[in-house]
Amino acid sequence: MDLDGRVISAEIADITFTNIYAPTGNQGKSVRQALFKGTIPAHILSSKVPSIVFGDFNAVNEEQYRAHSISKERIDRVMSDLIVSMELSNIYRVLRGLEEGHTL
Numbered sequence: 001m002d003l004d005g006r007v008i009s010a011e012i013a014d015i016t017f018t019n020i021y022a023p024t025g026n027q028g029k030s031v032r033q034a035l036f037k038g039t040i041p042a043h044i045l046s047s048k049v050p051s052i053v054f055g056d057f058n059a060v061n062e063e064q065y066r067a068h069s070i071s072k073e074r075i076d077r078v079m080s081d082l083i084v085s086m087e088l089s090n091i092y093r094v095l096r097g098l099e100e101g102h103t104l
Helices: 029-046 077-085 091-096
Strands: 006-012 015-021 051-056
Touching: 006 029, 015 029, 029 051, 029 077
Parallel strands: 015 051
Antiparallel strands: 006 015
């Protein structure tokens, strides 16, 4: 398991693409929360162009995502706060509403 997490950003055609890997489980919780509280917002705010943030967050922010999860962790409030404070949107939900499916 990678407990460090990773954030990689690239600006292409006036859009910043930011790929996230947040560590999973209780062992990675403090790193995951540090990514959500500081690292990810800093990457988004430092960009002068619109951002698309994607990757493996290893956290859930909506109850319906927990239904199929093997993890017993609750909804991640720090991730939820990140989404609200940075005005992020889940594009899968924007396009498909509450339809179930994988967001590959």
